[in-house]
Amino acid sequence: MTGKLALAILASSACALVAEPRGAAYSVDAVAAAPRSFDFEAEFRKLRSRHPTTENVDKRQAGVAGQQEGSVTVIPNDPGVTYLTPTIIGNQTFNLIYDTGSADLWVFGNETSNIQGPGKTYYFPSSSAQLLPNYNWTITYSGGSSANGIVYTDMVKAGPVVAEKQAVEVATYVPSDIDSDGIMGLSFGIINQVQPVPQATFFETVAPTLKKKVFAANLRPEGNGSWDFGYLDKSKYTGDVTYTPVVGNMKHWTIAVGEYGAGNKTFGTATIGNTTVDSGSPLIYLPDQVVADYYSQVPEYELTIGESNTFPCNATLPDFTFKIEGQTFSVPGQHLNFGVTDPFRQRCAGVIVGKRTLRNSLFGSIWMKNFYVVHSTEDEIPKLGLALQA
Numbered sequence: 001m002t003g004k005l006a007l008a009i010l011a012s013s014a015c016a017l018v019a020e021p022r023g024a025a026y027s028v029d030a031v032a033a034a035p036r037s038f039d040f041e042a043e044f045r046k047l048r049s050r051h052p053t054t055e056n057v058d059k060r061q062a063g064v065a066g067q068q069e070g071s072v073t074v075i076p077n078d079p080g081v082t083y084l085t086p087t088i089i090g091n092q093t094f095n096l097i098y099d100t101g102s103a104d105l106w107v108f109g110n111e112t113s114n115i116q117g118p119g120k121t122y123y124f125p126s127s128s129a130q131l132l133p134n135y136n137w138t139i140t141y142s143g144g145s146s147a148n149g150i151v152y153t154d155m156v157k158a159g160p161v162v163a164e165k166q167a168v169e170v171a172t173y174v175p176s177d178i179d180s181d182g183i184m185g186l187s188f189g190i191i192n193q194v195q196p197v198p199q200a201t202f203f204e205t206v207a208p209t210l211k212k213k214v215f216a217a218n219l220r221p222e223g224n225g226s227w228d229f230g231y232l233d234k235s236k237y238t239g240d241v242t243y244t245p246v247v248g249n250m251k252h253w254t255i256a257v258g259e260y261g262a263g264n265k266t267f268g269t270a271t272i273g274n275t276t277v278d279s280g281s282p283l284i285y286l287p288d289q290v291v292a293d294y295y296s297q298v299p300e301y302e303l304t305i306g307e308s309n310t311f312p313c314n315a316t317l318p319d320f321t322f323k324i325e326g327q328t329f330s331v332p333g334q335h336l337n338f339g340v341t342d343p344f345r346q347r348c349a350g351v352i353v354g355k356r357t358l359r360n361s362l363f364g365s366i367w368m369k370n371f372y373v374v375h376s377t378e379d380e381i382p383k384l385g386l387a388l389q390a
Helices: 003-010 040-050 057-066 202-209 288-295
Strands: 016-018 026-032 073-076 083-089 092-099 105-113 130-140 146-158 161-173 182-185 214-219 225-229 237-245 254-262 265-277 284-286 302-304 308-312 320-324 327-331 337-342 347-350 352-354 361-363 371-376 383-389
Touching (some): 105 146, 130 161, 237 371, 265 288, 284 288, 288 308, 327 383
Parallel strands (some): 092 182, 105 161
Antiparallel strands (some): 083 092, 083 146, 130 146, 320 327
């Protein structure tokens, strides 16, 4: 499917917009959630349910049900694993995860089952809401569990721009707790899970009203950040933005990534290959050889059960370098120590892990918080841009 055809299909969802055509530009804050226990294996199961893998579905689910799997739990060193962005739906404010790896806007309903912990905001339909009869949604996770619910249209507001009759998916069941009041999917609507008719994402709905059909993530290393819609905030980055086209089937923000290195060491002409940028997951998932090359520069490195890469907590990690469109970018080594996994031996786990059966590599939120990351559909050609943060 071509980019133009995909975008034409995505734009077919009818939504009324309240904004001057091609005039809006705004920024919304993203607040870093407090660090909490992180399970590497549970995170990988989530990813293999929503990204292409080298397995078929039956084999994937059988593998989860029939094999013992190790799991490593870590308390992250820093905030910025999850970012929460206040977003108005109807007459309520929800703290949502803005997720470039999915295409569904969903929130907890007042009858959502299996919710753990206090502090959630539950969706109560207001006068602006309308139920879509016989519409539903299901997001299936590895092993057969799923989140599901019903669908409304409602007013959604982020910053000054309002989308009327935006599809809002209200959960009646979720398999486990998450850090937020819901998810704002910012991938391509072709993977939206609403049935019988998939719905446009929030960005696809408001894009015709924006000054430019772009949004940019500015997730900061110190914790908080912002999402910019309709413009690029030049105060938040330095130098030029390096753009590269989205590759593949236009389902995710996937780009081609070139040669890589660890510190001052490079590894010939080997490349990372197709890589999906996904703000809904924190880690960096890479081919086994890339992972091995990187950790070959880390003394006393060990690969443990659960595919966690560990090393002494006082180790100095090398920077991770990579090329996009011939330009070299770097993630500082200090951002690649995820946190303590074995307090007795003082072993820490790394942010860089193997992609295992994921078809593409993946750059998550910890990678993103080192750059100003631009997502553009200007001229109906999806592309991703990268610049150094100011």
